[in-house]
Amino acid sequence: MTPDLLARLTAARDVKRPVALLTRLDSGAQLLFPDDAVPEALAAEAEAALRADKARNAEQDGAPWFIQPQNPPLRLIVVGAVHIAQALVPMAARLGYAVTVVDPRRAFATEERLGAEVAISSDWPDEAMTALAPDTRTAVVTLTHDPKLDDPALEVALRSPAFYIGCLGSRRTHAKRLERLKEAGLSEAEMSKIHAPVGLDIGAVTAPEIAVSILAQIVAARRGAASETARGPKSDKT
Amino acid sequence: MSADSEDILATAAAWRASGEDVAIATVVETWGSSPRPAGSRLVVTASGRMEGSVSGGCIEGAVADAAKQTMQTGTPQLLDFGISDDRAWEVGLACGGKLKVFVEKVG
Numbered sequence: 001m002t003p004d005l006l007a008r009l010t011a012a013r014d015v016k017r018p019v020a021l022l023t024r025l026d027s028g029a030q031l032l033f034p035d036d037a038v039p040e041a042l043a044a045e046a047e048a049a050l051r052a053d054k055a056r057n058a059e060q061d062g063a064p065w066f067i068q069p070q071n072p073p074l075r076l077i078v079v080g081a082v083h084i085a086q087a088l089v090p091m092a093a094r095l096g097y098a099v100t101v102v103d104p105r106r107a108f109a110t111e112e113r114l115g116a117e118v119a120i121s122s123d124w125p126d127e128a129m130t131a132l133a134p135d136t137r138t139a140v141v142t143l144t145h146d147p148k149l150d151d152p153a154l155e156v157a158l159r160s161p162a163f164y165i166g167c168l169g170s171r172r173t174h175a176k177r178l179e180r181l182k183e184a185g186l187s188e189a190e191m192s193k194i195h196a197p198v199g200l201d202i203g204a205v206t207a208p209e210i211a212v213s214i215l216a217q218i219v220a221a222r223r224g225a226a227s228e229t230a231r232g233p234k235s236d237k238t
Numbered sequence: 239m240s241a242d243s244e245d246i247l248a249t250a251a252a253w254r255a256s257g258e259d260v261a262i263a264t265v266v267e268t269w270g271s272s273p274r275p276a277g278s279r280l281v282v283t284a285s286g287r288m289e290g291s292v293s294g295g296c297i298e299g300a301v302a303d304a305a306k307q308t309m310q311t312g313t314p315q316l317l318d319f320g321i322s323d324d325r326a327w328e329v330g331l332a333c334g335g336k337l338k339v340f341v342e343k344v345g
Contacts, residue, residue: 001262001344003254010251025266028314028342055277057267066266066340068277 001030008032009070016072020046025064033067042067053137073098074137074222079125079153080144081108084168087211088141089118095215102128102153103144126152129160139164139218141198145173151180158190164221166198166214200227246279246290250344259284260344261305265292265337269320272335284309292339293319304341314342 005021009032012019020033022042031038033046042065045058049069058065076092078085081103092099093115100119103109109120121128129152134140140157142150145168157165158181167174174196181191199213200220220228246262254260263280265272273294280290280298282305292301297319304315320336 001342003344006247006251006254006344010247013247023264023266023340023342025316025340055266055275057276066264066276068264 005030005032008035013070013072018050018069018071020049020070021068022046023066023068024060025066027063071137074139075100075132075134076218077102077129077132077134077138077140077157079103079129079140079142079150080146080168081105081110081114081120082143082145084143084207084210084214086113087207088143088214089114091208091211091215093117095219097139100132102132104149124152125149126156129153129156134160134162136161136163138162139166139221141166141168141214141218143168145169147177147180151177151184154181154194155184155186158186158193162193164195164218165193166195166217168196168198170197195221246281249289250281253281253283253287254344258287259309261309261341262344263292263301263305263339263341266316266340267338268335269337270335272337274337280305282306293337297337297339301339301341304339308341308343312343312345314340316340 009019009021019035022031022033022038033043038046039060042058042060045056045067049056049067050071053069053071055068058067074097076097076099078088078099078101081101085101089099089101100121101109101114102121102125104122104124106122109122111120114120134157140162142153144150150167167177169177178191195217199210200216202213204210204213250260250262261282263282265274265276265278268276274292278292280288280292280301282288282302284306288298288302291298301317304317308315317339319339
């Protein structure tokens with residue numbers, strides 16, 4: 001790899017731009033997609049690798065190529081700078097997520113409570129969520145327990161392509177939440193995207209344990225674990 | 239690609255900037271129960287520094303040796319590891335998996 005190509009790869013990562021590195025395995029020749037001129041068939045493979053976020057092999061004119069996608073980090077948006085968020089944020093960062101905490105209550109959303117590596121938004125949750133624009137590589141977790149804060153965030157998140165949406169709160173709380181969201185005009189299909197009560201059922205009690213259960217569920221959703229693919233609308237068993 | 243792999247490139251760039259010879263090893267294909275997926279990277283310097291992984295620790299030593307060779311010759315290598323290999327015991331892929339590792343110099 002030339003130092004120039006290495007610099008281009010790290011620069012793309014720094015500005016969170018998706019690229020793919022193509023390496024011809026029998027010669028070591030390398031191309032960067034989409035910046036360099038890439039043969040059409042290899043470009044299609046590179047696009048597919050980025051979409052699946054998974055490296056793959058391909059052949060071009062009888063030569064073996066290795067295609068390695070470099071996507072921007074996954075994102076986690078946490079609504080509510082509460083106690084559980086303090087445990088969740090560093091763990092999610094360790095898993096490779098770029099974390100943003102949304103909480104308009106400035107006393108809660110401080111760097112001192114959440115650490116320096118997190119982005120903090122003190123905007124009202126619906127404005128913050130609209131600005132953050134959750135995509136297919138984004139997970140959203142609401143933790144405030146306060147409908148005034150959670151619901152506006154959810155109304156945006158549920159209409160977004162976020163790959164995971166989880167809400168803290170008991171089954172009773174969640175039933176009431178569903179009633180409110182329905183009144184706000186969300187469809188059954190949209191509401192069925194919510195994981196609630198949030199997290200895998202591992203009997204978590206402490207804040208770090210609850211954070212583990214939430215992150216385990218997010219990983220399962222991301223990786224298409226059986227527990228998640230079997231999960232149809234309204235099939236929350238917990 | 240995981241954040242994990244991205245950090246490896248940043249490490250490679252930083253080590254090179256500090257004046258070291260640097261090689262990158264990448265898992266490019268796996269069969270069976272290989273511990274690290276395709277795309278996993280290991281960065282090695284001529285002075286013996288290492289970061290990242292291409293296996294659960296089973297073949298890193300052999301890969302580092304090949305990397306040092308590549309740093310001298312500048313020629314990339316495609317390494318095969320697996321139980322069908324006579325060196326299997328030597329390099330110890332106890333999991334029974336097979337994998338290919340591409341080794342290249344940065345330079």
